[in-house]
Structures are given as C-alpha cells and as structure tokens.
Amino acid sequence: MKLHEYQAKGVFAEAGLPTPESELADSADAAVEAAERIGYPVAIKAQVQVGGRGKAGGIELADDESEARSAAEDILGMDLKGLHVDRVLVEEAVDFTDELYVGVTMDRGEGRPVAMVSTRGGVDIEEVAAEDPDAIARGHVDPSFGMHPYQAREAVFEAGVDREVAMDVASVLTTLYRLWDDRDATEIEVNPLMVTTDGEVVAADAVMNIDDDALFRQEDLAEMEEEAAGDDLEAKANEYGFDYVRLSGNVGIIGNGAGLVMTTLDLVDYYGGEPANFLDIGGGAKAERVSNALDMVFSDENVDSVVFNIFGGITRGDEVARGINGALEGFDELPKPVVVRLAGTNAEEGMEILNTEVVEVEETLEAAVQRAVERAEEVDQ
Amino acid sequence: MSVLVGDDTRVVVQGITGGEGKFHAEQMMDYGTNIVAGAVPGRGGQEVAGVPVYDTVSGAAREEDADASVVFVPPAFAADALLEALDADLDLVVAITEGIPQQDMAKVYKRLSEVDTRLVGPNCPGVITPGEAKLGILPGNIFSDGNVGFVSRSGTLTYQVVDNLTQRGVGQTTAIGIGGDPIIGTDFVDALELFEGDTDTDAVVMCGEIGGEDEEEAARYIGEYMDTPVVGFIAGRTAPPGKRMGHAGAIVSGSGTGTAESKIQALENAGVQVGDTPEEVADHVEDIV
Numbered sequence: 001m002k003l004h005e006y007q008a009k010g011v012f013a014e015a016g017l018p019t020p021e022s023e024l025a026d027s028a029d030a031a032v033e034a035a036e037r038i039g040y041p042v043a044i045k046a047q048v049q050v051g052g053r054g055k056a057g058g059i060e061l062a063d064d065e066s067e068a069r070s071a072a073e074d075i076l077g078m079d080l081k082g083l084h085v086d087r088v089l090v091e092e093a094v095d096f097t098d099e100l101y102v103g104v105t106m107d108r109g110e111g112r113p114v115a116m117v118s119t120r121g122g123v124d125i126e127e128v129a130a131e132d133p134d135a136i137a138r139g140h141v142d143p144s145f146g147m148h149p150y151q152a153r154e155a156v157f158e159a160g161v162d163r164e165v166a167m168d169v170a171s172v173l174t175t176l177y178r179l180w181d182d183r184d185a186t187e188i189e190v191n192p193l194m195v196t197t198d199g200e201v202v203a204a205d206a207v208m209n210i211d212d213d214a215l216f217r218q219e220d221l222a223e224m225e226e227e228a229a230g231d232d233l234e235a236k237a238n239e240y241g242f243d244y245v246r247l248s249g250n251v252g253i254i255g256n257g258a259g260l261v262m263t264t265l266d267l268v269d270y271y272g273g274e275p276a277n278f279l280d281i282g283g284g285a286k287a288e289r290v291s292n293a294l295d296m297v298f299s300d301e302n303v304d305s306v307v308f309n310i311f312g313g314i315t316r317g318d319e320v321a322r323g324i325n326g327a328l329e330g331f332d333e334l335p336k337p338v339v340v341r342l343a344g345t346n347a348e349e350g351m352e353i354l355n356t357e358v359v360e361v362e363e364t365l366e367a368a369v370q371r372a373v374e375r376a377e378e379v380d381q
Numbered sequence: 382m383s384v385l386v387g388d389d390t391r392v393v394v395q396g397i398t399g400g401e402g403k404f405h406a407e408q409m410m411d412y413g414t415n416i417v418a419g420a421v422p423g424r425g426g427q428e429v430a431g432v433p434v435y436d437t438v439s440g441a442a443r444e445e446d447a448d449a450s451v452v453f454v455p456p457a458f459a460a461d462a463l464l465e466a467l468d469a470d471l472d473l474v475v476a477i478t479e480g481i482p483q484q485d486m487a488k489v490y491k492r493l494s495e496v497d498t499r500l501v502g503p504n505c506p507g508v509i510t511p512g513e514a515k516l517g518i519l520p521g522n523i524f525s526d527g528n529v530g531f532v533s534r535s536g537t538l539t540y541q542v543v544d545n546l547t548q549r550g551v552g553q554t555t556a557i558g559i560g561g562d563p564i565i566g567t568d569f570v571d572a573l574e575l576f577e578g579d580t581d582t583d584a585v586v587m588c589g590e591i592g593g594e595d596e597e598e599a600a601r602y603i604g605e606y607m608d609t610p611v612v613g614f615i616a617g618r619t620a621p622p623g624k625r626m627g628h629a630g631a632i633v634s635g636s637g638t639g640t641a642e643s644k645i646q647a648l649e650n651a652g653v654q655v656g657d658t659p660e661e662v663a664d665h666v667e668d669i670v
Contacts, residue, residue, distance in 0.1 A: 106483055108563040108593050108630070111490035126634075143487040184484055213629060214482035216457060243627040247619070258561055258627025259535020259590055262616040263659065266641075269619045270657055278620075280627045311537045311544075313506075313520035344540060345520055365541065366660055 001210045002049050006089045007224050008206035015179050017172060017190075019203045022091035031072035032065055034090040040064055041093040044071040048083040051124060056080055061093055094202050096194040100161060101125050101136070102173050103189030103207075104180040113141045113180065115152070115173055117159040121192035147177040168201045169193065183221060184214030233277075233300055240292045242279055249274025251376045252297035252306040252336070256281055264309050264369060271366075273373035276303045287326030294327060298335050304379035306338045307372035309365055317342045317350030328358050337375040341368035383510035383555045384530070384575040384582075385473060385501070386449065390514050391417045393441045393471075395462050396453035397429045405453065405477075405518050406430045412521040414514040417445040438462075438469040449473040451507065451516045459503065460485030467496050475516045476502035476566070483629070486564040493566060500566025504628065506536035506558035517558065527552015528670060530576035530609075532569060533588035534561050534595075534628070538616060538659075542588060545663035551670060554582045561628030563592070569599035577607050584610045584669045586662060587653075589644055591617030592631045596644035604651035612665040613648045613655040615641045 003011070006024050013019045023034035024047070035042045046058035053059055058080045060071035068090070078085050099122035107114040118136040120128050128135050137159035141147045152173040156166050172193060180188045187209040194204045215222040225238075237244030243258065247265075251273045255261040258280055265275040277300065281293045297306050310320050320342055328334070338359045342350040351361055360375075362368035392409070396402035397419030407430050410416050418441040419429050425436035435441035438450060450471055454462040459478040466474040467489070481503050493500055501508055507517010511524040523540055525547045533539040539558055546553070557572045559565055569587060576582045589596040596615065603611050618641040620626050622633045633639045645655050656662035 106487070106563065109595075109598075111564045112487050142491060143484065144491050181484065184482055186483055211483045212625075213456060213480045214484065217482075243625075245621070245624045245626060247621065255537075257535060257537025258631055259533070259538030259588065259616045260541055262535075262590060262620060262626050262631065263538055263541070263614075265620070266616060266618040267658060275619055278624075278626055311540045313518070313523075313537065313540055343544060345522060364660070366658055 001212055001215065001225050003208045003210065003224060004047050004049065005045065005206055006047055008208035009203070011179065011183065011208060012203055012206050015175055017175055017203050018201060020092040020094055022089050024087055025072065025090055026087050028069050028072040028076065031088055031090050032068050035062065035068040038090060038092050042068060043091045043093045044068065044075055045089045045091060046075050046080055046085040047087040047089055048080050048085050050081040050083060053080065058085065094194050094204060095197045097197055098162065098195040099192035100169060100195065101189070101191045102169060102176060102193050103191065104177050105187045107140065110140060112143055115139045115141060115147060115155055115177060117155045117161065117169070117173060119160055125191060141177065146181065147174060149174055164199055165195050165201055172201060184211045184218050185209060186211050233296060236296060240296065242281060242293065242296065244296065245278040247275050247277055248302070249276045250302050250304040250380065251372050252276045252300060252303040254279045254281060254293045254297060254306065255309040256311060260309070260311055264307060264365065267366065267369040268373060271370045271373045273376055276300055287323045290323045291327035291330070303336055305372045305375035306336055307368050308338055308340045309368060310342050312342065312344035312347060316345050317347035318353055321350035321353040325353065325355050328355055331358065334358055339368050339372045339375065341365055383513060384579050385555060385557065386508050386510050386514045386516055388413065388415065388513040390449050391415050391445065391447045392516060393418045393420050393438060393447045393450040394453065395420045395438060395450050395466065397421060397434060398424050399453060402453035403429055409515055412515050414516065417447050438465045442469045442471060447471065449516060452476045452478055454478060456480040460489050463489045463500070464492055467492055467498050471498050474498055474500050475507050476500065477505065477507060477517055479504040483564060486562065490564050501557060502560040502565060504562040505560030506539060508555065508557050510555045511553055519556065519558070523547055524556060525552035527554065528581055528583040529553050529666060530579065530582040530585040531556035532572040532585065533558055534590050535588060535616065538588050542586060542614065542659045542662055545659055546666060549663055549667055551666055554579060561630050563630040569595050570602045573599060573602055573607060577609050582609060584612065584666055586612050586666060588614045590615060590628070590631050591620050591626065591633050591641050592639045594639065597647045600647035600651040600653065603653060610669050611653045612662055613653045614659065614662045615644045615655065617641050
C-alpha cells in the first residue's frame with residue numbers, strides 16, 4: 001500500500017521530521033484560501049501516486065492569489081499518467097541551496113534493509129543509481145540490531161553531505177529508519193530533502209509504502225487505504241478479497257495461484273490476444289467466490305471473452321465444477337463467452353458435471369487460452 | 382534417490398490443531414509421511430490426527446526424535462513459530478504460511494544465518510519426494526517417482542508443469558516449492574546445488590517468475606557449476622511494472638529490474654532451455670531424459 005504524499009507527510013511530521021507547512025485542497029477556492037493562510041510563495045502539488053509528477057505538469061509554483069488559482073485550476077481534474085487528480089497539496093515553498101536524497105528500503109536479495117543517502121536528490125534516485133552508483137552511500141542494517149546513530153552518520157559522511165547540515169541529515173535518517181521499523185514500511189524516502197538558505201533541512205517530498213501483509217497491526221495506516229485506492233475495479237477486488245490487477249486488453253482471466261494466473265496471462269499474449277486482467281481467486285472455488293470473480297470480469301467493459309483456469313490440488317475438480325455451475329445459475333445467457341479448463345484431482349469428473357450449455361470446455365491450458373483468444377476476436381469484429 | 386525429505390524424515394507439524402494444520406497433517410500421513418508430533422503452545426498433552434501434541438517444538442523434537450517441521454501457523458504468529466523451530470536444532474523447517482510481514486521475515490532471515498537448520502518457504506506449497514514423503518500441501522497424486530528435480534516459486538504452476546511431465550511418464554526425484562515471498566530461506570541456487578549433488582537427478586526443471594534477481598543468480602550458478610541440464614520457465618512476461626502480481630515477491634520495479642525478459646535472457650545465456658509454454662517445458666525435459 002502506497003501512502004499519498006500528504007498522508008506520508010502527516011506520519012513524518014508526527015515522528016518529528018521537519019516538513020513544510022501544507023494543507024490539502026479539493027477546489028481552486030480551497031487552494032487559494034490555504035495559500036493565503038500559509039503565505040506566498042507556495043507549491044501546488046497533484047496528489048496522485050505516480051513518479052515524475054513535476055515533469056508531467058503536476059506541480060506548479062505560485063507567488064500570488066491569481067497564480068495560485070490558475071495553478072490549482074490547471075492541476076485539479078487533470079489526467080496524470082492515467083490517474084485523475086482530484087486533490088492538491090498546497091505547500092509553503094522553500095528557498096533552498098541543495099537537494100539531498102535519504103531513504104530506507106528492503107534489499108530482498110540480502111534479506112535486510114538498506115539505508116541510502118545521496119547529495120544528488122531531486123531526481124529519480126533509480127536513475128542516479130544506474131548512471132553513477134557511487135553517488136549513493138549505502139549501509140545495510142541488521143534488523144535485529146537496528147540502526148544506531150553512528151551508522152546513520154557513517155552513511156551521511158560517506159555520501160559527502162556538507163558538514164554544516166550533516167548531523168541534521170543523520171538525525172533524519174535515524175528517524176526514517178525508526179519509522180520504517182515501527183510502521184512496517186517496505187520503502188520510505190525523502191526526495192528531495194532540501195537544505196534551505198537558512199541552513200536547515202526540510203522534507204519537501206515524502207514516499208512511504210507499507211507492507212500489505214502487516215496492515216493488520218498498522219490499523220491507522222490501514223484506514224488510509226481506501227483513500228489511496230485508484231481504479232474502481234481494483235477497489236472492488238479489495239472488497240472481494242481477490243488479488244487483482246487491471247490491464248488494457250480484452251481477454252479476461254480468472255485462475256488460482258499467482259504463478260499459474262501469470263502464466264495464463266502470458267499465454268493469452270503468446271497466442272496473439274491481450275490480457276485484460278490478473279485475477280487470482282485463491283484456494284478452493286466455492287460458488288460465491290466464483291460468482292464474485294465472474295462479476296468482476298464481466299463488469300470490465302474492455303472484456304470480450306473470459307478464460308477460467310483452475311488447477312485443483314487438494315481441492316477436487318468436481319467441487320470446483322459445482323461451484324462454477326452454482327455461480328452460473330443466475331445467468332440464462334452469459335454476457336461474455338467463458339472458456340473453462342479444469343485440471344488436477346478429479347478434473348475429469350468436474351468436466352463432465354460442468355454445464356456446457358453455458359460455458360465452453362477445453363482440456364488443456366493451451367487450448368483453453370487459444371479458444372478464449374478466438375472468441376475475443378469474434379466479439380471484437 | 383532424493384533430496385531434503387524421504388521416508389525416514391520425522392516430522393513435527395506446528396499449528397496441527399488449526400483447520401489447515403489438521404487437514405494437511407492427515408493428508409501428509411495418508412501419503413506416507415512420518416508425522417511424529419504436533420506443536421501448539423498451550424495444547425500439550427492432547428492428541429490430534431493420532432499423534433501427540435507438545436507445547437513447544439523443542440519438546441516435540443526431543444521426545445519424538447523429530448528432524449523436520451512443517452509450519453501452518455497464521456501470519457501474525459508465524460515468525461515466532463519459525464524462530465522457535467530454528468532454535469530446536471531441526472534439519473529442515475518448511476513454512477507454508479502466506480502473508481508473513483516482511484520485517485518479521487528479515488529478523489528470521491538473520492537468525493537463519495546463525496543456525497544450521499534449512500528453511501524452505503514461507504508462502505510455499507512444500508517439498509515432496511514422490512512415493513516417500515511430502516511436507517506441505519502439494520497434491521501427492523499428480524507426482525510420480527522418477528529422475529527429474531523440480532524447483533519453483535509458485536504452487537499451482539508447479540502442479541501444472543508436474544502434471545504435464547507425469548502424463549508423459551516423466552517422474553520426479555524431489556519437487557521443492559521455494560515460495561513466492563521476497564524473503565525466503567532456500568532459494569534457487571540452494572535448490573540447484575542440492576539437485577546437482579544428487580546422483581539420481583538427471584535433469585532439473587526450474588520455474589521462476591518476475592521480481593528480484595534470484596533467477597539471474599541461479600543462471601550464474603548454472604553457467605559456472607552445473608553439469609545437470611536445466612529446463613526453465615518464467616511467469617510474468619506480461620506483468621506491468623509496479624504491480625504486485627498475487628505473490629508479495631512478484632513485482633517488476635518501476636525502474637525495470639526483475640523483468641521476465643532479463644531472467645529469460647540470463648538463463649538462456651547460461652545454456653538453459655526456456656519454454657514459452659508449460660507444454661514446451663515438458664517437451665524439452667522429455668528430449669533430455
């Protein structure tokens with residue numbers, strides 16, 4: 001789960017990190033009022049979760065009321081890399097001399113967190129890493145020992161941060177690590193951490209991603225999730241408890257197990273179709289989950305056909321078939337053609353039970369995908 | 382004959398009193414696995430599925446001479462259960478639990494480097510040596526005894542490819558589900574090392590997926606150290622960047638690391654035949670063995 005900038009800044013401020021004064025606004029009027037309270041100049045920033053907002057026109061500076069109004073009008077309602085902007089953060093603009101990068105992320109290959117500091121903030125840190133890896137000082141942290149202030153100082157001095165602010169930057173890093181640890185973050189970064197003309201440091205942006213598997217013990221952060229959700233169908237998938245990702249093609253996909261569903265998507269592409277989604281209904285296939293999954297895929301207007309692929313392991317194929325039949329009872333005719341393939345334990349019995357007046361059946365994964373791709377092409381014409 | 386588990390493996394089931402734990406303990410016994418005990422705090426002295434339950438893993442291991450455990454403990458308590466198992470001087474711990482917080486796993490991973498116990502998982506279907514024993518939730522009936530080693534990050538994809546092999550009469554020495562999480566115990570390189578050292582394994586199938594760089598590391602290992610032929614498959618060629626595809630570890634980063642292309646390329650450079658479809662994987666294996 002990714003927090004919005006304003007949400008992450010709230011968490012940062014509460015932890016004692018220096019953040020600029022800011023207010024959230026959902027209209028040009030509200031943005032101007034906020035700017036008046038904060039005092040000009042201000043930055044008006046789109047609250048959508050995409051990288052490179054600035055370059056894409058999602059951040060503008062305003063020196064007075066008319067500039068603030070026109071900036072807010074420009075940004076509110078705009079489409080930023082596919083996401084609709086309905087809120088802006090109005091923020092005190094800071095005069096700065098340097099832009100630094102400070103962050104903590106999980107190094108999955110090492111199985112432990114890594115803290116990073118660079119004097120080349122303000123740009124995508126992954127680009128810096130690719131161009132000039134030495135420009136980033138890295139320090140791995142033993143998670144059972146934690147990060148101690150000396151380790152933060154080592155990273156900061158190694159990065160070559162100006163000694164006037166080095167201790168402040170080290171303190172920011174120590175606090176970020178504490179947040180990372182306490183709040184089950186998988187990634188946390190300040191980019192840029194601005195050094196102001198007064199020689200202070202301020203977190204001008206904030207990124208904080210929380211481990212979905214730890215939300216059960218981060219209740220206040222979990223409550224922010226609904227606001228952070230993007231796509232309507234993805235929000236619906238959350239409600240049904242499915243792992244779901246929406247794509248841009250026209251062949252809907254339902255299956256069980258992440259690896260097998262990904263493979264089904266790849267096969268749709270391999271046989272000349274375009275996958276519309278990833279949907280993993282998980283273990284078993286009770287009628288209710290099957291009908292929820294069909295509801296999801298049918299309600300995606302891009303979908304022209306559906307492939308439903310279940311490999312029954314411990315779950316028996318005949319039980320899955322009964323689940324599918326039960327879910328299909330509500331339809332006289334399906335809104336979109338569905339091709340089913342069952343495999344594994346009791347698959348043959350399952351195939352016999354399936355109501356083939358409503359769904360098509362194929363014996364292999366490859367055949368089912370090819371058939372669904374054909375049906376999508378027919379519908380498309 | 383096999384790696385990791387066999388008919389002499391003596392197994393403790395952690396979480397045996399839960400629905401999943403009890404069901405799969407029975408399934409494992411039906412398959413022939415030597416389940417000797419359960420471990421559930423506060424439930425010592427009871428009997429479940431015909432085996433004694435102990436309050437602690439070390440108690441179970443000591444009293445029943447166990448050398449392996451399978452963990453079905455819910456995610457919030459799983460890391461503690463894993464640490465307990467790592468302290469009980471077992472040879473092998475198989476963690477089935479899906480959804481363990483990453484920071485908990487980072488602490489387990491650290492501890493793992495300090496003990497001699499091997500961890501498989503978490504978020505995995507387990508390990509099976511066909512005809513001898515299974516530790517986990519794999520459906521035993523689709524596997525058959527043979528000479529192909531199998532290692533995969535995904536459960537149902539394993540079943541799909543193994544089923545294709547078994548239907549062609551190609552059996553397996555051992556199949557290892559290493560799990561779909563970003564932080565796991567046994568990785569591809571560890572599993573490949575085991576198969577390379579097993580005289581009965583004549584070929585290895587390795588099913589990877591997007592995310593991380595384990596497959597690239599495996600390719601380096603294969604290129605440098607392996608004589609046993611390897612056939613590969615990588616899931617997630619069509620996955621968009623920045624989206625978690627079901628598994629917590631299956632994510633292509635925004636900057637483009639962890640892509641299927643990079644993994645396929647690395648494996649092919651190391652001489653691995655990579656199938657475009659599960660059927661093609663079975664074709665390649667059939668050609669070899």
